[in-house]
Amino acid sequence: MSILIKEVFLNKEIVDVYIENGVFKKIGKSLNVEADQVISGKDRAIIPSFFNVHTHAAMTLLRGYADDMDLHTWLNNHIWPFERKLTPDDVYIGTKLACLEMIKTGTTFFCDMYWHVEAIAQAVDEMGIRAAISSAYVDFEDPKKGEYFQKKNREFFYSPPKVSSRVMFIMGPHAIYTVSKASLEWIRDFAQDMGLFVNIHVAETKKEMEDCKKIRGTTPVKYLDDIGFLNERCILAHVIWVDEEEIEILKNRNVKIAHVPTSNMKLASGSFKFDEFINKGLIVGIGTDGCASNNNLDMLEEMKIAALRAKMASNSPTSGKSDDIFRCATKNGATIFGIDAGEIKEGKVADCVLIDLNHPQMVPCHNLISNLVYAANGDVVTTTICNGKILMHNRYVEGEEEIIKTAKKQVKSILDRL
Amino acid sequence: MSILIKEVFLNKEIVDVYIENGVFKKIGKSLNVEADQVISGKDRAIIPSFFNVHTHAAMTLLRGYADDMDLHTWLNNHIWPFERKLTPDDVYIGTKLACLEMIKTGTTFFCDMYWHVEAIAQAVDEMGIRAAISSAYVDFEDPKKGEYFQKKNREFFYSPPKVSSRVMFIMGPHAIYTVSKASLEWIRDFAQDMGLFVNIHVAETKKEMEDCKKIRGTTPVKYLDDIGFLNERCILAHVIWVDEEEIEILKNRNVKIAHVPTSNMKLASGSFKFDEFINKGLIVGIGTDGCASNNNLDMLEEMKIAALRAKMASNSPTSGKSDDIFRCATKNGATIFGIDAGEIKEGKVADCVLIDLNHPQMVPCHNLISNLVYAANGDVVTTTICNGKILMHNRYVEGEEEIIKTAKKQVKSILDRL
Structure with a gap:
């Protein structure tokens, strides 16, 4: 060929x-x-081509289904009731639609976190692009659920679906507030044994940070670091509510960052410290997040919004330079997932x-x-x-x-x- | 037809x-x-179709010519030297390119401020769209230059170029820091006599506001109000550095607002108070600004950035609702310029x-x-x-x-x- x-x-x-x-x-x-x-x-x-380092592809099905709402109403009354109805077939078709949009806008890789990963893998395989696919791990501090997820993950990773080598399977603990400490520790060890990448939402909202301080007595990043979770195979999405000391920790652990500017703005989550991450030498990729909080998968648009957002964050037009942003959306994304592209x-x-x-x-x-x-x-x-x-x-x-x-x-x- | x-x-x-x-x-x-x-x-x-209420169309020629710089370097070393070389022919061709991009992205009206307005009008006429075109009035406090511009404006408006009724000519004092008080007063009276719209950049940067306080002892909006400049035919672009009292003044004078979110972000100018303007009932249109500070004329993209920017400004995902934003980009733009569309x-x-x-x-x-x-x-x-x-x-x-x-x-x- x-x-x-x-x-x-x-x-x-x-x-x-x-x-x-x-x-x-x-x-x-x-x-x-x-x-x-x-x-x-x-x-x-x-x-x-572009590397979209954080999305939930099948959520294209929810494009425009609910917008302009506070987070609670949005999730509880709209997104979750819709998502609860999704079958593997729905996810397969939603992911194909997402892949189509990505191919049409020059993206050939995405990192996904969702449910029914076999259906996602099949869609990606057929569409010809690459993906790092994770099943959302959410135990809500319930040990029974934790056991269930661990069993499912073992079964899955010991004998993963047979698909193209363009598809890699990775781990997807949802967030520190939806996954118990015991589960995070299990994921840490399992990913280490199996050499798996791990993607997780971290420090996305002020509430997450404040709740973590209340419950764990420390910040999300420090909590993860304290349990030895952070390493070079970790891809952290959002990472808004962090200070200089925590960025230093992330750098020392060689953690990778998935910056999702549109989603952060649409949900009014806060200000990503683009300059600080880049200047510290962390590897930052760019992601669109899912279509319910963006509402598209166009990495060219996402680059612009990333550049504009960086300038605002530092209050300077010299931040978010186009060359830096372009590297984040292409080479950095490949580097994060060990692809020589x-x-x-x-x-x-x-x-x-x-x-x-x-x-x-x-x-x-x-x-x-x-x-x-x-x-x-x-x-x-x-x-x-x-x-x-x-x-x-x-x-x-x-x-x-x-x-x-x-x-x-x-x-x-x-x-x-x- | x-x-x-x-x-x-x-x-x-x-x-x-x-x-x-x-x-x-x-x-x-x-x-x-x-x-x-x-x-x-x-x-x-x-x-x-979309109404782009603030741009400098011929600046498409400078698309990507200089980005990611501080304002001073950007203007002095790049934009102005380039612009000084522009002939009517350049402006004609640059405006045609701009019109082409607008037509391709669904925009049929733009409000322009630039030089060589005859060339702009010819381009618009040929391309079949609408425009409100103003010649940039910049006297730099020099009475001789003021006289020159007044003479030129009189000649122009008493016998404007013969073009399609899709083209209207309006006045374009650049800003309070580039146009003398005497000239602003003359423009106020001339526009009143002739029934002309007036578009001007106002309260775009913190520096403009601080300089105005130093020199005039008041803010840009109050300065304009004090000299009786503000009325329903005034379209103010940017309008970032204003407080609640000034928004009240603008409302009372029935002034129209041209919100240019991308440009404001790209140049790190500040935060437009979208909610406050809308809630107060002011008519806000959306503009792309010129291609040197955007760098495109796509009103669909501009709507998204306006919505995201509004959410950030108020720190709430319920701000900048899509219906409001869409109205700003369509009907409000038409209303501002008295077009029944x-x-x-x-x-x-x-x-x-x-x-x-x-x-x-x-x-x-x-x-x-x-x-x-x-x-x-x-x-x-x-x-x-x-x-x-x-x-x-x-x-x-x-x-x-x-x-x-x-x-x-x-x-x-x-x-x-x-």
């Missing part, structure tokens, strides 16, 4: 890019190679997209990265390639009409069940 | 929409009318767009307005109609390739002149 992209812009030069067996094999001027597929790069730039270089995994340099929002092009971060949205992506395979070309994804049709029908059936 | 849109979604019903001579003539089920053009509304929703109703001016309900970001559609505000970007717009004329259909604008090509060439020539 090979692809030759002819005469495409890469760092202001026009080159040919030859992809073989999922990696960039050769990049250079006028390559003299044959390929199974040859596509034109005329008026296109090639860039790494995120750059257009020989030997790297061939996850990439082509950008339409004639799209009105890309003209003029004084600075490609600035245009991508500040001016463009997902529709500037014309071609999406994951693992050396074309998933979208000329903005068309095979079978997209069917996915849209099925998703619409499925949502109707969920509403009928409510 | 008539258009019949067959079987289109309007407020959850499927109707036919008949447009004649620029207005919605008849809306209803299965209309029995003939029309010059018949288009299908299948899987489309019809909504009012912004709603899909019989008798109203036919400025509208069709939305692709099969676009991944519009699926599912629990709530059309929420999807438009939070999930969609400009590429969900398939058809743009202004003044009863189709400017884009199936995402194609006549002559778009030529505009892109010319704009690219022109930017190269400007860079050569620098």
Whole structure:
């Protein structure tokens, strides 16, 4: 399986890019190679595809279902009653819809936390992108539930679903206020034994921080550190309510950060300290969160909002520079999950997209990265390639009409069940 | 000139929409009318088009030219040197590029402040959209310059360029710190005599507010009120550094507000008090500002950022509700400039767009307005109609390739002149 992209812009030069067996094999001027597929790069730039490091993909089914509410009303009266009705079929279809939107907006990887992970894995496998999938672990301090989840996790990870190597399974304790200490310690040890990544929501709201202080006598980050939970395989989402000392702890433990700016703003959760994390040298990726708190999965839009949010957080227009933001949304995401992608270089995994340099929002092009971060949205992506395979070309994804049709029908059936 | 849109979604019903001579003539089920053009509304929703109440359109030429800098470096070393080189031809081509982007993202009106207004008017006229165009009035407290601008304005408004009635000319004093008191008073009287709208940047930065207190002994809003400048024909852009008493003054004077959330965030200018303005009953429109401080003209994206910004400003997810934001971006913009549009109703001016309900970001559609505000970007717009004329259909604008090509060439020539 090979692809030759002819005469495409890469760092202001026009080159040919030859992809073989999922990696960039050769990049250079006028390559003299044959390929199974040859596509034109005329008026296109090639860039790494996007890595969405925190979402709940199947929540596309809840896009616009409930907005503009206080957290309690939103969750109790709307989101949870809807989610309680979701079957594996619903989740499969919701995840396919999410994957479609991601492919259309240039994203080829997402980190997911939800239920019915087999259905998620199947959807991802079929759609051709990558994912790190975790089943939400929520025991609500109930030891019986804890045991149940531990048994389920053992069974699952000892014999995981047989799917493409593009899919990895990781652990997903929901948060410190929904998972008991005993369970967190079990997860810590199990993940260590199995070499698993762990993603968890941490320090998202002021309430979480205050409750933690009341109940545990310390902050969420320090609580996790005290029980030895934090290490280089941990991906912490949100991480808003932290001080300098805690950022230092996170840095020392080499923890990875999933920054979800839109969700943080939409739910009025607080201000992510972008500068402090970056300056301290922590690896920060960018995520869209789920469609109930965003309400899309467009990483190009998310980059802009991340940049704007960073400037506000520090009260300076020099924060959240476009190059830094772009790296967070591409290479950093790959690095966090140990994928050798995120750059257009020989030997790297061939996850990439082509950008339409004639799209009105890309003209003029004084600075490609600035245009991508500040001016463009997902529709500037014309071609999406994951693992050396074309998933979208000329903005068309095979079978997209069917996915849209099925998703619409499925949502109707969920509403009928409510 | 008539258009019949067959079987289109309007407020959850499927109707036919008949447009004649620029207005919605008849809306209803299965209309029995003939029309010059018949288009299908299948899987489309019809909504009012967007009104961008504050921008500097020709600054699309500077998209991505300079970002992530402190205001002083940005203006002095980058923006102003570039702008000093701009000829009427540059501005004409930059404005055409801007109009193209607006049409592609569903905007049919913009309020502009720039130089070479004849060139702007010609571009708008040709592109078929509406605009309120002002020439930036900047005398830097120099009485000679003041006289020059007054003479120029008199000549201009006594015999304005002959263009379509879609174009209105308004006044554009830049700001209180770039225009002398004598000039502001002259503008106040001239605008009164001529019945002109006036747009001005007000209370954008903390520095403006502090300098004003130092120099004038009062705040920007009170200074303008003291000289009798404020009335229902005034559109104030930014309006960040104001307190409750000043918002009360603005309300009493029936002043109109142009909220530009992205620009305010990108330049770290401060926090617009969205809730306070809305609750007080002021008419707030939404603008993108120019492409040097945004860097696009997509009102759908701007709505999302406005909603998120409002939630942060009040620290509550219930602020910046999608219905309010949508009204600001459509009907309020029309109202501010006295255009009887912004709603899909019989008798109203036919400025509208069709939305692709099969676009991944519009699926599912629990709530059309929420999807438009939070999930969609400009590429969900398939058809743009202004003044009863189709400017884009199936995402194609006549002559778009030529505009892109010319704009690219022109930017190269400007860079050569620098």
